[in-house]
Amino acid sequence: MFHNTQAGAAVFRMFFGAAHDYLEGTLQDIQDNVVQWSPRPGPASILGQYAHIVASEDWLVNVKARGGAALMATIYAGRTGFQTPPPVVGWDKWAHSASIDFAALRDYAQAVYRATDEFLGATTDDFLRRPIDLSEVGMGEVTASHALVLAAANVSIHTGEISALKGLCGLTGYPALQGKVQQE
Numbered sequence: 001m002f003h004n005t006q007a008g009a010a011v012f013r014m015f016f017g018a019a020h021d022y023l024e025g026t027l028q029d030i031q032d033n034v035v036q037w038s039p040r041p042g043p044a045s046i047l048g049q050y051a052h053i054v055a056s057e058d059w060l061v062n063v064k065a066r067g068g069a070a071l072m073a074t075i076y077a078g079r080t081g082f083q084t085p086p087p088v089v090g091w092d093k094w095a096h097s098a099s100i101d102f103a104a105l106r107d108y109a110q111a112v113y114r115a116t117d118e119f120l121g122a123t124t125d126d127f128l129r130r131p132i133d134l135s136e137v138g139m140g141e142v143t144a145s146h147a148l149v150l151a152a153a154n155v156s157i158h159t160g161e162i163s164a165l166k167g168l169c170g171l172t173g174y175p176a177l178q179g180k181v182q183q184e
Contacts, residue, residue, distance in 0.1 A: 025175030048095025081105030172184035
């Protein structure tokens, strides 16, 4: 029987690192006309998806799990790539009409990723077990680690949507695997 001795915060840190790598790899070499396109009716554009991913992680990790302030409200205020942040609920409607600067959003994303990594590198599993309130999204009281699960899953789910949107534009969705895949 396998017994995991790795701390939960370390596992979250590893998962977020991989999810960020897949997301950014999926966004490599993508043109403006592709990031702004979305099928009508249908899902939000790649830019809208990306803004939702990054703003949600900023809120779920920095505000909810960490108990601090969002980067978009502090050191990245006015530099996120969007004028108003995506709402927590109904973000897809927002994404269909928002004007988003891809380069500024990518810079903000890198800052959010660093903040997530720094938080997870310094936090403890006990801190992640504390209760937080996610009533804004209809969940009520959950643990801080639950907010991290939501944020990490959100990155992964929407990376898949971005990949599918690229496919609809005739592009390869996910990046090529880096390194060697081990076979049994």
